[in-house]
Each structure stands twice: as C-alpha cells, then as structure tokens.
Amino acid sequence: MIVGERKPLEEIRAMLDPYRKILILGCGECVSVCMAGGEKEVGILASQLRMLYKRQGREVEIGEVTLIRQCDREYIEPHLDKIYQADVVLSMACGVGVQFVGEVAGEEVIVLPALNTKFYGVNLEAGMWAERCAGCGDCVLDKTAGICPIARCAKRLLNGPCGGSQGGRCEINPEVECAWQLIHERLKARGQLELLEEIVPAKNWKPSLSGGPRKVIREDLRL
Amino acid sequence: MKAGSNLEKILEKGEFAVTGELGPPKGNDIEVIKKKAEHLRGNVDAINVTDNQTAVVRMSSIATCALLVQMGLEPVMQMVTRDRNRIAIQSDIFGATALGIKNMLCLSGDHQIFGNQKEAANVFDIDSIQLIQCVKAMRDEGTLLGGQEKIEGQVRLFIGAAANPFADPFEFRVVRLAKKVKAGVDFIQTQCIYDMDRFKEWMRMVTDRGLHEKVHILAGITPLKSGGMARYMAKNVAGITIPDKIIARMVKAKDAREEGMKICVEQIEELRQIKGVHGIHIMAIEWEEVVPEIVKRAGLLPRPKVSKN
Numbered sequence: 291m292i293v294g295e296r297k298p299l300e301e302i303r304a305m306l307d308p309y310r311k312i313l314i315l316g317c318g319e320c321v322s323v324c325m326a327g328g329e330k331e332v333g334i335l336a337s338q339l340r341m342l343y344k345r346q347g348r349e350v351e352i353g354e355v356t357l358i359r360q361c362d363r364e365y366i367e368p369h370l371d372k373i374y375q376a377d378v379v380l381s382m383a384c385g386v387g388v389q390f391v392g393e394v395a396g397e398e399v400i401v402l403p404a405l406n407t408k409f410y411g412v413n414l415e416a417g418m419w420a421e422r423c424a425g426c427g428d429c430v431l432d433k434t435a436g437i438c439p440i441a442r443c444a445k446r447l448l449n450g451p452c453g454g455s456q457g458g459r460c461e462i463n464p465e466v467e468c469a470w471q472l473i474h475e476r477l478k479a480r481g482q483l484e485l486l487e488e489i490v491p492a493k494n495w496k497p498s499l500s501g502g503p504r505k506v507i508r509e510d511l512r513l
Numbered sequence: 514m515k516a517g518s519n520l521e522k523i524l525e526k527g528e529f530a531v532t533g534e535l536g537p538p539k540g541n542d543i544e545v546i547k548k549k550a551e552h553l554r555g556n557v558d559a560i561n562v563t564d565n566q567t568a569v570v571r572m573s574s575i576a577t578c579a580l581l582v583q584m585g586l587e588p589v590m591q592m593v594t595r596d597r598n599r600i601a602i603q604s605d606i607f608g609a610t611a612l613g614i615k616n617m618l619c620l621s622g623d624h625q626i627f628g629n630q631k632e633a634a635n636v637f638d639i640d641s642i643q644l645i646q647c648v649k650a651m652r653d654e655g656t657l658l659g660g661q662e663k664i665e666g667q668v669r670l671f672i673g674a675a676a677n678p679f680a681d682p683f684e685f686r687v688v689r690l691a692k693k694v695k696a697g698v699d700f701i702q703t704q705c706i707y708d709m710d711r712f713k714e715w716m717r718m719v720t721d722r723g724l725h726e727k728v729h730i731l732a733g734i735t736p737l738k739s740g741g742m743a744r745y746m747a748k749n750v751a752g753i754t755i756p757d758k759i760i761a762r763m764v765k766a767k768d769a770r771e772e773g774m775k776i777c778v779e780q781i782e783e784l785r786q787i788k789g790v791h792g793i794h795i796m797a798i799e800w801e802e803v804v805p806e807i808v809k810r811a812g813l814l815p816r817p818k819v820s821k822n
C-alpha cells in the first residue's frame with residue numbers, strides 16, 4: 291500500500307488559515323489501511339480543528355466526507371457538489387488523491403494535502419510501517435531473493451553489501467537492516483550464493499522517475 | 514603498461530608499494546595541500562586524494578590531484594558514485610586524465626548522512642563495481658559505458674578499489690573482491706587493519722581463490738594518535754574493529770603518539786610477511802607528518818625509483 295503520515299496540526303492550521311468553509315476529504319484505500327487518512331482520521335482531524343477554532347473564537351465550517359478512493363474519477367464525481375460548496379478541500383489521501391481530486395473538480399477548486407506521502411510499504415507491526423518498493427519500473431526482485439535493493443539499500447546498490455554493512459545493520463543507522471545482508475542470508479539458505487558472484491551491470495533508470503513522469507498504456511484495454 | 518603510473522610500475526616490478534592519503538581542505542586554501550603533500554613527498558609512491566570523505570564538503574578530489582601533479586607528485590584520484598551520475602563521472606574522468614592523473618580509486622562513498630550536507634539528495638546511479646567496469650571500458654575498449662560511443666583520445670588509468678575485510682557478512686568479503694577483480698580492478702587498498710587475525714583469514718581466502726595473482730593488494734593502516742582516538746574509532750567508525758589489546762596499549766602508553774607509531778611499524782612488519790600483500794596504504798588522517806617516520810622505521814626508505822616513461 292501507499293503509506294502516508296498526517297502532517298502536524300500546526301502546519302495544517304497554517305495552510306487553512308485563509309478559509310472559512312473547509313471540506314476534509316478522506317480516502318478509503320491505502321491511507322485508510324495505514325490509519326493516516328481514512329474515515330476515522332477525518333473525524334479526528336475535524337474535531338481537533340473545531341476545538342482549535344473554538345479556542346481562537348473563529349467561525350469555520352468543517353465538512354467531512356470519505357470517498358471509496360480518490361484516485362478514481364467515478365468515486366470523486368458523486369461528491370462534486372460538496373466539493374464546490376467548500377472554500378477549500380483538505381485531502382487526506384496520498385499525493386495522488388490530492389492531485390486527482392483537483393484534476394476532476396477543475397482549476398477553481400483548491401485542494402490541499404493533509405498528509406506527507408511516504409512510500410510503498412507494509413505494516414510490520416502495530417504502529418510501524420516500512421518501505422518495500424520504490425516503483426523503479428524495472429523489477430529486479432527475481433535476482434535479489436525477493437528483497438528490494440532499490441528501496442531498502444541506502445545506496446541503491448546492485449552489487450552489495452557495501453563495506454559499511456556491520457552485524458546485519460546498514461551503515462546509516464544501527465536501527466536499519468542492511469538489505470544486502472538479508473539478500474545474502476536468504477540466498478545462502480536457498481543454496482544460491484553463487485548468484486552473488488555475478489556482476490549486475492549498471493541499471494537502466496529510464497523506467498524510473500529519472501525518465502520523467504511515467505504512464506502505462508494498455509492498448510488491449512483502450513476503447 | 515595500462516596507465517604508466519609510478520604506482521603501476523612499482524607494483525609491476527614486484528616492489529613493496531607504499532601509498533599515502535591526503536584529505537583536501539574544507540575550502541580553497543592551497544597552503545593546506547602543500548603542507549600535507551610535503552610530508553608525503555619521497556616517502557610514498559602515490560598519494561590518495563579523498564573525494565568528500567564521510568560526505569563532508571572539501572575541495573574536489575580532481576582539483577587537488579591536479580595540484581599535486583603540478584607539484585610533481587603522483588595522486589590516486591578517489592571518486593565516489595554518491596555525488597555523480599554516469600554522465601558526470603565519465604566527463605570528470607576525461608578531465609582528470611587530461612590533467613595528468615593516472616590512478617583512480619573507484620568507490621560508492623559514505624552515505625551523506627555522515628556529512629555536513631545531510632539534506633542532500635544522493636545519486637548512486639551506478640555502484641563501485643559498475644564504476645570499475647565503466648573505467649575499464651573507457652581505458653581498454655575506448656568506449657563510454659554501454660559500449661556504443663567511441664571516445665576521443667585515450668583514457669589511461671590504473672584502476673583501484675577498496676576492500677573492507679571487517680565488514681559483514683565476512684564470507685561475502687572475498688566474493689566482493691572477486692567481483693571487483695572480474696570487473697577489471699588493478700589494485701586494492703583495504704580498510705585500515707587492526708584485527709590482524711581477521712585480515713589474515715581474509716587473505717587466506719583471497720589466496721585460496723588465486724585472487725592475489727590477479728590484483729595487487731595494499732593493506733591499509735592508520736596510526737593511532739591517542740587512547741581516546743582508538744576508543745572512538747572502535748565505537749563509532751563504520752567498518753572498523755580494534756582489538757582490546759591495541760586499545761589497552763594506547764590507553765596505557767605514556768607517550769601515546771610514540772606508541773601509535775610503534776604499533777604501526779609492527780603492523781607493517783607483520784603485513785609484509787603475508788602472502789599476497791603487495792604494499793601498504795597509510796591513512797594518517799590529519800597526522801600526515803608522522804608518515805616519514807613510520808616509513809623510515811619500517812625500513813621502506815628510500816622509495817624505489819622507476820623510469821619516467
């Protein structure tokens with residue numbers, strides 16, 4: 291899933307300062323699962339803001355809606371009326387949702403981000419999420435025992451582990467696992483250590499963000 | 514001859530090589546370079562110039578190397594892939610070789626989190642092993658990375674890389690060296706050695722695979738200045754282990770600097786006996802003035818002369 295984390299209340303407050311009628315828009319997909327921008331979090335943020343405005347003696351109207359997902363036109367359109375009635379939409383979706391609500395609603399509508407979109411990751415344990423993929427566009431997991439060196443090695447090395455790997459930890463921080471140590475261990479357990487003898491040549495970063503904004507086109511699905 | 518550098522000639526002749534290290538200034542003060550360089554002149558065969566080591570911003574390795582060439586000294590240009598993509602790397606190699614630089618050390622580099630520009634984006638377009646492949650293609654095929662584009666002129670570089678026998682997993686460390694050899698490296702400088710047993714164990718694996726016949730290994734040493742430095746390095750520097758008995762010697766010593774020098778000379782003696790070790794690399798960080806004394810006491814002076822051409 292796409293993992294997000296809500297921005298600090300103070301930053302959100304500052305963003306919203308010029309507006310009197312706010313619509314907080316949650317998303318029912320990834321950010322709901324990672325407990326950053328689903329229906330529950332919309333409710334929490336709304337009451338935090340209401341309390342804040344009350345203390346400040348400000349009259350601000352706050353609406354709350356949570357869509358099934360914000361990255362799909364068909365789920366945004368039924369809510370356009372509410373969106374148009376507000377001065378501003380505070381989207382609690384990932385950066386994709388923030389942008390797409392704006393695209394669908396049109397340029398008059400101001401959509402602000404309530405989250406910092408972090409990464410593609412998993413829920414490791416209660417209250418902990420970790421990155422697993424960086425969407426590099428050309429997956430190498432078949433060569434690295436299913437552990438991603440792009441997202442999980444601090445230097446994106448393809449021929450690791452580097453000289454900084456110590457006791458299974460990455461040189462950047464003893465809290466961080468060395469991805470290449472994990473790859474080594476798994477290959478060893480599978481009796482495939484010889485895979486690490488091969489030099490992986492320089493990666494083609496064109497399919498990654500380095501190649502510019504990306505699109506997937508499936509001719510078989512186009513009308 | 515691949516590059517015709519002094520270092521290459523000495524190693525090819527079978528002489529025991531000595532290299533030193535110079536960290537450029539955190540600014541453009543040439544006097545700092547001159548001072549450090551003069552301590553090394555005549556005492557080492559080539560001088561490594563670090564490339565923003567530990568991600569601390571310093572004068573560029575290329576510019577510093579070019580200044581050393583002007584001073585009649587031989588540099589080993591270190592280059593990390595942290596700060597440059599393959600375009601900048603190859604362009605810088607053209608420039609460096611045009612400026613008379615003949616040795617290069619291929620590194621991925623310390624992560625920027627260690628440095629003084631922690632908010633920087635890193636590059637890591639290629640890694641150190643791919644960098645070796647890249648330089649080798651430029652030198653031996655006369656092409657850019659990818660093999661398509663021919664280059665004008667000739668890139669003549671003696672290609673080096675690092676090895677850290679003290680990093681984990683230990684059994685992979687010799688595999689990593691083998692990969693660097695396969696990629697085309699000519700010489701290796703190791704991380705500084707304090708744990709002799711582990712280094713010997715690594716060298717045994719190296720010779721078992723016959724790698725010592727394909728690459729020149731220069732054993733890295735760093736003289737310890739004080740007990741505090743020994744303790745600090747053992748605890749804080751990634752990839753360095755210092756045995757307790759060395760720390761104890763440094764802590765107890767009345768004259769710590771003298772003790773540090775003594776340990777260093779003993780280490781050199783021991784390293785010279787190890788099969789496959791073709792030289793030493795002295796990294797006297799911010800203590801360059803100690804190098805002449807260490808080299809002298811170790812009986813490594815005068816440095817062998819090789820013909821200029």
Ligand code: SF4
Pocket residue numbers: 422423424425426427428429430431438439440441
């Ligand atoms: S190799 Fe690329 S696509 Fe595959 S998991 Fe890693 S970042 Fe994602």
Ligand code: SF4
Pocket residue numbers: 442443444445446447450451452453454455456459460461462467468469470471
């Ligand atoms: S220690 Fe491991 S994870 Fe960290 S940069 Fe080196 S190889 Fe990558």
